[in-house]
Amino acid sequence: MGKADGSDRQVTTGPVDDTGAHILHVDMDAFYASVEVLDHPEYAGKPLIVGHATGRSVVSSASYEARRFGVRSAMPVAQALRLCPDAITVGPRMERYAELSRQVMQIFQRATPLVEPVSIDEAFLDVAGARKLLGSPAQVAARVRQWVREETGLPCSVGVAGTKFVAKLASGRAKPDGLLVVPVSETLGFLHPLPVGALWGVGPSTQSTLANLGLRTVADLAATPVEVLERRLGAGGRRLWELANGIDVRPVETQRVEKSIGHEQTFEHDVTDASTLRRELLRMSQQAAHRLRSAGAVGRTISLKLRYSDFRTISRSRTIGEPTAVGKRIYEEVAGLLGEAWRPGDRVRLIGVRVEQLEPDARSPLLWDPDEDWRDAERAVDDVSAKFGPGVVAPASLLGTRPRQVGESDHYRDRG
Amino acid sequence: MRFQANRDVLSDAVSFAVKLLPQRTTLPILSGVLIRSTDSGISLASFDYEVSAQTEIAAEVQEPGVILVSGRLLADIVSKLPNAPVQFATDEGKISVDCGSAHFTLLSMPVEEYPTLPSVDQPAGLVPGDAFAEAVAQVGVAASRDDVTPVITGVQLEIADNVLSLVATDRYRVAVREIDWDGSAGVTEATALVPARTLQEIGRTLGHASTIQVAIQNNDDRELIAFTADQKTVTSLLIKGNFPPVKRLFPESVDHYAVLNTGDLIEATRRVQIVLEREAALRFSFSSEGLTLEAIGSEQAQASESIDALLTGQDTVVSLKPQFLLDGLSSVHSEFVRISFTKTDNPNKPGPVLITSQTSREQAGSDNYKYLLQPNLLLR
Numbered sequence: 009m010g011k012a013d014g015s016d017r018q019v020t021t022g023p024v025d026d027t028g029a030h031i032l033h034v035d036m037d038a039f040y041a042s043v044e045v046l047d048h049p050e051y052a053g054k055p056l057i058v059g060h061a062t063g064r065s066v067v068s069s070a071s072y073e074a075r076r077f078g079v080r081s082a083m084p085v086a087q088a089l090r091l092c093p094d095a096i097t098v099g100p101r102m103e104r105y106a107e108l109s110r111q112v113m114q115i116f117q118r119a120t121p122l123v124e125p126v127s128i129d130e131a132f133l134d135v136a137g138a139r140k141l142l143g144s145p146a147q148v149a150a151r152v153r154q155w156v157r158e159e160t161g162l163p164c165s166v167g168v169a170g171t172k173f174v175a176k177l178a179s180g181r182a183k184p185d186g187l188l189v190v191p192v193s194e195t196l197g198f199l200h201p202l203p204v205g206a207l208w209g210v211g212p213s214t215q216s217t218l219a220n221l222g223l224r225t226v227a228d229l230a231a232t233p234v235e236v237l238e239r240r241l242g243a244g245g246r247r248l249w250e251l252a253n254g255i256d257v258r259p260v261e262t263q264r265v266e267k268s269i270g271h272e273q274t275f276e277h278d279v280t281d282a283s284t285l286r287r288e289l290l291r292m293s294q295q296a297a298h299r300l301r302s303a304g305a306v307g308r309t310i311s312l313k314l315r316y317s318d319f320r321t322i323s324r325s326r327t328i329g330e331p332t333a334v335g336k337r338i339y340e341e342v343a344g345l346l347g348e349a350w351r352p353g354d355r356v357r358l359i360g361v362r363v364e365q366l367e368p369d370a371r372s373p374l375l376w377d378p379d380e381d382w383r384d385a386e387r388a389v390d391d392v393s394a395k396f397g398p399g400v401v402a403p404a405s406l407l408g409t410r411p412r413q414v415g416e417s418d419h420y421r422d423r424g
Numbered sequence: 425m426r427f428q429a430n431r432d433v434l435s436d437a438v439s440f441a442v443k444l445l446p447q448r449t450t451l452p453i454l455s456g457v458l459i460r461s462t463d464s465g466i467s468l469a470s471f472d473y474e475v476s477a478q479t480e481i482a483a484e485v486q487e488p489g490v491i492l493v494s495g496r497l498l499a500d501i502v503s504k505l506p507n508a509p510v511q512f513a514t515d516e517g518k519i520s521v522d523c524g525s526a527h528f529t530l531l532s533m534p535v536e537e538y539p540t541l542p543s544v545d546q547p548a549g550l551v552p553g554d555a556f557a558e559a560v561a562q563v564g565v566a567a568s569r570d571d572v573t574p575v576i577t578g579v580q581l582e583i584a585d586n587v588l589s590l591v592a593t594d595r596y597r598v599a600v601r602e603i604d605w606d607g608s609a610g611v612t613e614a615t616a617l618v619p620a621r622t623l624q625e626i627g628r629t630l631g632h633a634s635t636i637q638v639a640i641q642n643n644d645d646r647e648l649i650a651f652t653a654d655q656k657t658v659t660s661l662l663i664k665g666n667f668p669p670v671k672r673l674f675p676e677s678v679d680h681y682a683v684l685n686t687g688d689l690i691e692a693t694r695r696v697q698i699v700l701e702r703e704a705a706l707r708f709s710f711s712s713e714g715l716t717l718e719a720i721g722s723e724q725a726q727a728s729e730s731i732d733a734l735l736t737g738q739d740t741v742v743s744l745k746p747q748f749l750l751d752g753l754s755s756v757h758s759e760f761v762r763i764s765f766t767k768t769d770n771p772n773k774p775g776p777v778l779i780t781s782q783t784s785r786e787q788a789g790s791d792n793y794k795y796l797l798q799p800n801l802l803l804r
Binding site for chain 2: 327328329330370372373375376377380384
């Protein structure tokens with residue numbers, strides 16, 4: 009886990025023993041910002057912030073020049089500009105980033121078919137089978153970096169290790185534009201000095217639980233009997249202990265099983281009227297349902313997230329009898345939850361819809377199904393959208409009423 | 425209090441009283457059996473606010489009184505007692521149980537805290553015990569077990585015109601059975617939605633009686649139903665909510681059907697489904713040649729089998745979940761079975777199939793049992 013400005017950068021230069029270190033984690037450096045520099049060479053070498061310069065927008069990405077001033081992703085743009093007043097700000101162009109992301113992922117495919125995209129700008133690669141064709145893992149990593157640089161003009165960093173978890177830590181340490189190999193024999197030496205917060209799944213609450221046990225570094229954790237951790241942290245305790253001891257058996261998976269699908273929406277101005285919130289819920293329910301249908305999935309638990317002006321955040325969920333991918337149904341459930349949670353005078357800053365407990369849509373049809381007509385209608389809308397573009401057909405209540413918004417995010421979350 | 429009872433009679437009464445107790449209860453007191461001795465005998469009762477079981481037996485009562493003891497413990501003890509009269513007595517906050525040379529001392533639970541048992545005083549109707557037990561078993565199989573949708577975890581009882589109809593569904597299938605209802609005591613029209621699990625237990629427990637009394641009444645806003653036979657009464661709160669109007673899913677008449685030997689079809693379905701993957705469906709092709717069952721879809725294995733079938737109407741293919749079909753076939757209780765093919769307006773959805781009994785190849789059954797099953801979409 010490197011400092012985000014690259015100040016503790018560590019890279020591999022000479023030959024190292026990469027035997028068994030067949031997992032690569034490739035992470036594009038300041039991806040959105042790098043794409044902007046690529047398309048606007050005049051920005052090169054200057055502090056650059058990707059994000060809207062108005063209202064409550066947050067930083068989507070920042071160039072390393074801006075990071076040196078303390079600018080970080082997810083920081084409000086206003087704060088970033090106070091830290092770095094000379095920074096250039098540009099609005100995000102998601103389509104362009106997605107286009108380059110596809111190009112980069114295709115390059116990874118050349119190295120190995122075992123590519124697990126983690127997000128728009130990072131992926132795990134298992135290169136155990138590439139030895140004859142392309143060489144040892146460190147050689148493959150260098151080759152991938154070279155291909156990406158030559159064919160897209162973008163910098164990336166690669167971590168090479170025996171497990172996914174260590175590879176990800178290594179790529180973070182190698183940033184920007186570096187390569188770090190962690191030989192299998194040195195895995196524990198690499199891990200143990202790190203703070204416990206560097207481990208996957210250790211958030212502030214787990215961190216404080218561990219601190220109460222006197223456990224601050226990964227080495228502390230590794231030396232603690234696994235039973236003690238299990239008692240304090242439940243099943244997650246064993247996983248942490250394994251990670252601390254360099255054990256991470258998760259393979260590189262080319263097909264990710266999504267555990268939930270959701271959308272959320274931050275308003276530029278706090279919303280106090282329920283009809284606006286319901287309209288946003290309808291829009292996000294439709295989006296979530298569309299994504300469920302494209303993934304051939306249905307979901308059984310529907311949840312609402314509300315963040316109030318004082319940042320108090322609640323989430324409420326309902327489980328329904330039959331899993332669904334119908335936007336109307338998702339909306340009805342989530343609007344019902346809003347009705348239960350909503351009090352006149354509430355000031356809402358963020359609202360979100362999430363569908364959980366996903367499963368493949370392979371159930372037997374029902375004798376009678378109140379969602380049937382809506383399902384057919386929404387499938388027809390999918391077909392129309394596929395042909396004429398999204399948004400051609402939409403619920404009438406969503407036409408021309410969309411409020412201004414800032415941080416909108418589509419997120420797939422893997423809780424596995 | 426103090427009484428003496430026959431060991432077998434007592435054992436039967438205790439096991440009845442504890443049978444409907446929940447496995448786990450949040451209130452320990454509800455795991456008890458309440459025993460009341462009066463001049464006329466003793467009564468035993470259990471109650472968990474949802475379901476109550478009450479029974480009376482003869483006993484030689486020396487001193488009237490009320491005690492509350494752990495139900496399962498008492499049931500275990502009584503079932504293992506030697507064959508001799510059983511003597512109960514309270515003794516300084518404990519309860520002593522003596523039988524032959526065996527002696528037990530049990531903790532006495534606080535009777536004052538026990539909830540008031542529901543009393544049944546409304547006029548009741550009568551159903552034949554055997555038909556009721558059979559109907560509950562035939563219909564209960566189709567009830568949903570998913571507590572997310574409480575309404576369809578119940579069996580809907582509908583009384584009208586001297587007929588009691590029992591209906592259950594889990595939205596994949598619907599089962600309906602009609603039996604005689606004797607409403608001469610005053611109940612000629614009523615509906616009640618009873619938890620299927622409770623009703624199935626009632627069918628097993630009271631089904632041996634020649635007739636069962638059924639009463640529906642309102643106690644403090646909550647409706648309950650009571651079943652009484654042989655000095656035994658079970659009450660259950662009704663499930664709130666409207667049962668879906670599933671009876672209208674049944675077609676008036678169907679002229680497109682096949683008649684098969686029930687046992688042959690059950691055997692063949694059980695065999696061919698072995699190679700199916702979980703949740704997968706079997707393909708049933710009906711033609712003038714007979715029926716062919718096919719299990720496809722697994723890479724590991726395929727299977728098929730052909731059996732006799734007498735088809736009326738055109739050749740047809742349906743895809744059915746084997747367990748759903750077997751549940752229907754096992755419930756028709758007749759040597760032959762009729763599978764009818766219905767039509768729907770929705771071109772994307774096959775029509776449901778209807779399973780009814782058939783006393784011979786030619787003669788339809790007269791037992792008023794119907795089982796409607798939604799087929800899967802035909803793939804390939």
